[in-house]
Amino acid sequence: MTTMDQPAILTPSQAREVFRTGETPVTTSGWCRGYVQANLLAVPRDLAFDALLFAVRNPAACPILEVTDPGDPYAREVAAADLRTDLPAYRIYQDGVLAAEVPDVTQYWRDDLVAFLIGCSFTFEAALATAGVPLRHIEQGRNVPMYVTSRECRPAGRLAGPLVVSMRPVPADLVDVAVEVTAGYPAMHGAPVHVGDPAELGIADLAFPQFGDSVEFETGDVPVFWACGVTPQAVVMASAPPFAITHAPGRMLITDRSEESLFT
Amino acid sequence: MTTMDQPAILTPSQAREVFRTGETPVTTSGWCRGYVQANLLAVPRDLAFDALLFAVRNPAACPILEVTDPGDPYAREVAAADLRTDLPAYRIYQDGVLAAEVPDVTQYWRDDLVAFLIGCSFTFEAALATAGVPLRHIEQGRNVPMYVTSRECRPAGRLAGPLVVSMRPVPADLVDVAVEVTAGYPAMHGAPVHVGDPAELGIADLAFPQFGDSVEFETGDVPVFWACGVTPQAVVMASAPPFAITHAPGRMLITDRSEESLFT
Numbered sequence: 057m058t059t060m061d062q063p064a065i066l067t068p069s070q071a072r073e074v075f076r077t078g079e080t081p082v083t084t085s086g087w088c089r090g091y092v093q094a095n096l097l098a099v100p101r102d103l104a105f106d107a108l109l110f111a112v113r114n115p116a117a118c119p120i121l122e123v124t125d126p127g128d129p130y131a132r133e134v135a136a137a138d139l140r141t142d143l144p145a146y147r148i149y150q151d152g153v154l155a156a157e158v159p160d161v162t163q164y165w166r167d168d169l170v171a172f173l174i175g176c177s178f179t180f181e182a183a184l185a186t187a188g189v190p191l192r193h194i195e196q197g198r199n200v201p202m203y204v205t206s207r208e209c210r211p212a213g214r215l216a217g218p219l220v221v222s223m224r225p226v227p228a229d230l231v232d233v234a235v236e237v238t239a240g241y242p243a244m245h246g247a248p249v250h251v252g253d254p255a256e257l258g259i260a261d262l263a264f265p266q267f268g269d270s271v272e273f274e275t276g277d278v279p280v281f282w283a284c285g286v287t288p289q290a291v292v293m294a295s296a297p298p299f300a301i302t303h304a305p306g307r308m309l310i311t312d313r314s315e316e317s318l319f320t
Numbered sequence: 321m322t323t324m325d326q327p328a329i330l331t332p333s334q335a336r337e338v339f340r341t342g343e344t345p346v347t348t349s350g351w352c353r354g355y356v357q358a359n360l361l362a363v364p365r366d367l368a369f370d371a372l373l374f375a376v377r378n379p380a381a382c383p384i385l386e387v388t389d390p391g392d393p394y395a396r397e398v399a400a401a402d403l404r405t406d407l408p409a410y411r412i413y414q415d416g417v418l419a420a421e422v423p424d425v426t427q428y429w430r431d432d433l434v435a436f437l438i439g440c441s442f443t444f445e446a447a448l449a450t451a452g453v454p455l456r457h458i459e460q461g462r463n464v465p466m467y468v469t470s471r472e473c474r475p476a477g478r479l480a481g482p483l484v485v486s487m488r489p490v491p492a493d494l495v496d497v498a499v500e501v502t503a504g505y506p507a508m509h510g511a512p513v514h515v516g517d518p519a520e521l522g523i524a525d526l527a528f529p530q531f532g533d534s535v536e537f538e539t540g541d542v543p544v545f546w547a548c549g550v551t552p553q554a555v556v557m558a559s560a561p562p563f564a565i566t567h568a569p570g571r572m573l574i575t576d577r578s579e580e581s582l583f584t
Binding site: 101104105108109112113120123125126170213 | 365368369372373376377384387389390434477
């Protein structure tokens with residue numbers, strides 16, 4: 057067993073225990089193979105309708121796995137998890153500006169926060185690997201690269217902003233496999249939103265992702281882009297609500313739900 | 321062409337024009353063959369988060385097709401329709417009590433209302449008919465029967481209440497066909513929630529539906545139950561919010577969206 061395999065065979069509750077003690081890996085990609093991972097967005101009750109409607113109107117970017125009751129810091133459906141401590145790292149946004157990145161948000165939690173857990177493309181990576189699609193960011197020990205695109209999401213109330221995508225280099229002759237495999241996971245962003253030229257998404261340079269790490273291409277790889285659950289963070293930055301908590305991009309909630317349970 | 325076929329070949333906008341003039345057929349089942357029909361729930365902005373979360377938590381009963389912006393009385397995605405006039409009939413609920421059934425809600429509309437359009441099982445009836453499954457309520461010129469069950473929905477905030485189901489008698493040897501056909505329409509309630517003994521859903525007597533009409537069984541028919549978009553009305557009755565507008569059960573918004581567009 058290599059060091060890289062170790063996180064893969066932890067149970068989700070073991071992984072959350074690791075994160076609860078304050079350890080923050082560069083990414084949870086590759087952790088707890090076969091289990092669903094989730095993005096986090098927590099906003100005050102006052103903004104919760106807009107946030108939920110935004111998710112409903114943008115299901116590719118924001119497939120909803122669970123919504124907590126106002127003030128309840130616990131996930132209860134997809135995992136028995138304390139959302140204040142059980143993710144590796146969090147971001148605090150104030151008036152749309154990143155105010156802090158922290159391993160624990162206990163001191164930031166508020167009684168009126170509603171948390172949205174949103175599907176994550178890390179979930180289908182095990183299926184991609186099984187189908188023979190290499191995952192360059194995992195091979196290279198990096199976070200997946202994420203880019204803010206020129207595509208606007210459908211707005212909802214006070215929330216508007218651009219679509220964020222994750223990108224994986226895929227060998228040209230395996231793109232059809234990658235599309236087919238991921239189309240089976242609509243709750244995890246589903247099929248790619250774009251294959252090929254980054255300029256068509258308004259991405260100037262793949263070497264400079266807005267979130268995560270840049271990843272090296274191998275000969276014959278083409279870029280494949282999936283809608284990404286970091287979209288709410290770009291929307292928070294664009295819409296500047298007074299307060300929001302999110303996960304740190306690429307460092308997700310690992311749930312107790314098996315990947316197969318969400319395959320359709 | 322029989323009289324019964326006439327509504328089937330109207331376009332959705334022609335049908336809405338008929339309803340706008342005040343005509344209120346016993347049901348829109350069988351109208352505008354091949355087009356999506358929708359349930360309506362409109363609640364004040366104050367209750368909109370709870371209502372949207374209720375729908376998200378109960379997707380079989382409340383698959384969301386469109387949510388309007390607060391105060392906007394027009395559907396803009398699934399149809400170009402005035403939601404105050406373009407349905408055949410409406411119900412007004414005050415404190416959870418049915419206060420009026422009217423063909424037009426212009427005088428009841430409020431600037432803070434958010435309208436939810438929810439998928440309807442009438443949509444897959446054309447596909448059932450094509451697959452050879454007879455539709456007894458249409459043969460008998462009646463509304464589909466709907467029953468309040470003993471199954472509780474997952475609550476959301478101030479909204480809680482029982483699941484409502486629609487029931488269609490299906491010849492025993494065609495039940496598998498009915499299941500298979502309707503499973504392809506998750507945005508229209510999808511596969512049945514139950515087949516057979518009504519008592520298992522807490523339904524005492526099929527002859528007395530809480531909504532719609534009772535329907536005669538033919539020899540060899542068994543009852544098949546689908547989650548129903550009238551569920552929000554039972555929830556309004558159980559939870560007694562101050563104000564809500566719904567469609568009259570069985571008399572739906574007929575949208576411009578083709579049935580095929582929602583088949584998955």
